[in-house]
Amino acid sequence: MLDTLIWKDATEAQRRRALARPVETGTADAAAREIVDAVRARGDEAVRAYAARLDGHAPDDFRVLAEALREARKGMDPADIEAVKAAADAVRRFHVRQGYSGYSVETWPGVMASRRATPVDVAALYVPAGSAPLVSTLIMLAVPAQLAGVPRIVVVAPPAGEGGVNPALLATAEILGIDEVYAIGGAQAIAALATGAAGLPRADKIFGPGNAYVAAAKSYVAGLPGGPAIDLPAGPSEVMVIADDRADAELVASDLLSQAEHDPSAQVVLVCFDSATRDRVIAATEAQLAQLPRAEIARAALASSCTVICDTLEEAAEVANVYAPEHLILQADAAERLVGLVRHAGSIFVGAFTPEAAGDYAAGPNHTLPTSGAARAYGGVTVEAFQKTTTILRATAEGAAAMAPAVERLAALEGLEAHATAMRLRRERAGAQPGVAAAGGPRAGTKRRKTAETDVTVTVNLDRDGPSRIATGVGYFDHMLEQVARHGGIALDVAVEGDLHIDAHHTIEDVCLTFGEALREALRDKRGLARFGFELPMDETRAAVWIDLSGRPFAKFEGEIPGETVGEFPVEMTAHAFRSIAESLGAAIHVKVEGENAHHMVEACFKAFGRALRKAVRVEGDALPSTKGMLA
């Protein structure tokens, strides 16, 4: 159980092998294709034939009667009803904050570009009910579908019992207000949904887990021309637990087992920092296995699982990033540092009191998550997954004229003459010449400043905490702007072509001026509201910055920074940078710095500026540290 790999001693190939997922055989793939193709060719008759053969259930109408739903609910233990409602409530509380944002931006003067989110018309939720009725899966899929406003939510589940479908599932559907349930499972259910056969509606998107046949059928129909979308590529469920030597072995074992009991092909990876921890966890796992009804399944899963022993937190994070686990459990004193180091995981469970089981059922976040390393590119199911966006463009005559030169030029470059003509005809009818690009939305701004010396583009988003892309050509200055972005809690994009063959002066000055302008654009409704200051120590240095977004430019710099340059950054540009920002932003900026080390002193000024800015742009105080503005 849990073969061990010492990460730093292992070769690349050994690492890959240890973390490899089981490869599917392809049998299910061929069978699923055959079923889907039969349904595409023969429709209802093929659906019924496969349903009869594979499920022994092929009624005239697969739909579960309303009466059966009501009966199932009446028959459910009231305590179970409460548990279902409590879980649905928590899932609703978490998901209600999701959904694509709609907004409008004037991208050119006279050109209004908008984004609108709408739900899919028909969402199908596949709920397995083989070894167990997955009540929790129905909750996890139905709640975000309802929050997205999907007008038609359809549930399919393998046939069982008198009502057509497992009564716990029917009762849950009834509690959630879903009345369209079909008693059909397997690849034939997916085929019927993809084509709209045998009384099932044609689904726009199919959600939910299932066995290998269901997964293969979903993947196949999603690739067909005009086929439905699907939520996620499927694979066996998996967990990675990172445990340090202070972790409670009994808790770690319980988490490994709650993964292993799912399926013999479930994946379990234990990452720890010494063999003693591994041994304690294995002993605890053996002890709990003895009590477990599904011990056989769990043992099979554990047989193909492994332990990785790391030297450092960074190594452990690397293992997680390479593996990109569906579930990542952190039982380590440095759990919060690991949260920051891990880039790829479906869901992260932090600390001893946060078992994966809580997330599987009732904590709030979705339990339908990317497996098999898909977390590198996919997240779990969200409200957004039930929506799609449409962009809407509205141009006036002035707007058409403004865009025309760029459009006609690019159309010619691509050799698409009719495109150029379509634009030219509008320009001629507008009878106007292009103007200057207009401002973006209220909480984000882009400004370009072009002179004989530099060409600077700065984009600021006050409502996104990074990531930033900064490339001024002056390394230390990039570092300073990164401080402003990070400590300001904003996203900053800076691209410059500057006359650096002369010196850094123009580049720094013009970036600061453009940054101020972009910030002013982003802030425009907030100006005049905020006066904020921040003071911070940095080794021997202490710097303080106060900002008044008054609309009037004023800059004051107190302090003497020794030396001439830090990297390529001229020290004298520190005061000048804040003066430039104050000027173009229209703000009073006071900077005061004491210290000895120039590197520290310059950096402390920019950091304190970022912190003061963070407060200033989040005017509602700590209880609401960020606001995201949007036009209707």
Add this chain to the structure above:
Amino acid sequence: MLDTLIWKDATEAQRRRALARPVETGTADAAAREIVDAVRARGDEAVRAYAARLDGHAPDDFRVLAEALREARKGMDPADIEAVKAAADAVRRFHVRQGYSGYSVETWPGVMASRRATPVDVAALYVPAGSAPLVSTLIMLAVPAQLAGVPRIVVVAPPAGEGGVNPALLATAEILGIDEVYAIGGAQAIAALATGAAGLPRADKIFGPGNAYVAAAKSYVAGLPGGPAIDLPAGPSEVMVIADDRADAELVASDLLSQAEHDPSAQVVLVCFDSATRDRVIAATEAQLAQLPRAEIARAALASSCTVICDTLEEAAEVANVYAPEHLILQADAAERLVGLVRHAGSIFVGAFTPEAAGDYAAGPNHTLPTSGAARAYGGVTVEAFQKTTTILRATAEGAAAMAPAVERLAALEGLEAHATAMRLRRERAGAQPGVAAAGGPRAGTKRRKTAETDVTVTVNLDRDGPSRIATGVGYFDHMLEQVARHGGIALDVAVEGDLHIDAHHTIEDVCLTFGEALREALRDKRGLARFGFELPMDETRAAVWIDLSGRPFAKFEGEIPGETVGEFPVEMTAHAFRSIAESLGAAIHVKVEGENAHHMVEACFKAFGRALRKAVRVEGDALPSTKGMLA
């Protein structure tokens, strides 16, 4: 050219046939699979063999030299450089507002659930350069990738010329700050990216259009276990133009042709309301065709395209919804009504001055859009497409104890004993019993109110302008709550099980009380800030509502509504509804209504309440009509 279908006279089969997309032959599919499978089996050698055979270009290193990028830029016409920059600026202005929101919600007391968005590590952008170098495609893919913060952006393009790749593409890459470009195209490029072969990195997600082989390869690798994600299913480009009898035929024709010139398989659908309009458009199309360099291609595309003649706007919208076009151009006086009626379209272009060509190049929205009806379930490429979300869960001992009863109950219901054990062990260590669910985030709230008479759950999201799901069992009351949601610009979910067999009283009262509570929860940082009023006429009726979010309940109702009920809604409940809301929200609500018709008077009160609420919850004034709060 443009065979005509009269929508209302056509059978279902005729409609389907007229709007059917061309079916791919499957040849490309088999060839693409063969190439991908060869590269999976034989790696670098297979990539080079196919590149040599298909492109005649198989160097040791496919990567384009930095020198070639710089040279290409130096060689570009300065006016083209400006056009590229202007287009990128507009695309940046539009996309900067996108990106998944991160947030935290306390889903249970002691359970903090968060969502975090991170970029993919490696994004590959496939840029075709067959008949034309698609400079615009590079802009449309690179800018959102950069805004998402993707650390490694890789461009692949078919080989051409001395530098390895078409110089206009190289120059554009250089302008955009992208330095990793590979001169390789076709299915072999996709195979190399999917596996990380021949010096190309393994891509986490592959974006961009391409020929049938590229599309087939993308679709195939996306379905492989552990395969990369892709942006969108591919199909020929398409446009639908809805034109009324006042549309400018020359402009309509130019739009049809700028689609038709793309590709012989491009799809063009004209929807109009009479045959005279069709005839005018066809004549103008013929006239412009005579001047068009790519007339042959356009003629081929038009040969398989069609005109649909509709009687009403609703019919035209239905045609659009059935077809779900990639591009939808509205040249009709009632264009804005159509925008509201159309649910499925990649991008909508409104009015005479908004050609598709503008959106293809420089208007701001993305031009990489869903084709072949995929707009029913997919939107175009967004910043979100370059990100994925991770959920993060942190529970305290109290939190574990709070969730435990629901989790253990549901685990037992599903027969997963180890899950129940993992939760039970935490509950025992916490030594506590469950509490009551805590409040959600600052701008959204969910409350459940359960008495012997009713069980009401209300969810309010102040930052989402619908959709709402309201089902109280009292039709007219649903209608009133929909007014509040729509005019309030909020999303409202109301689910009730009430004692309607007695009457509507308890249901209405308890829904109002719960609504007030949920609203109070959603508003909590804003209380005390806002005093707003709104007055509106509705035929003979005039209603006014003033709200003071003071924290103190007070209700005043002036007016006499005639009669006893509207539908099942007792008229006397109007005043009572606002009193209940005032009580649980903690607000002063004054309502004044004059009129004659009870239906109008009740409805006007709720509408005015919605409008006043819209102002009250958007405290920053009209310039920033919506704020979205989030915890870090």
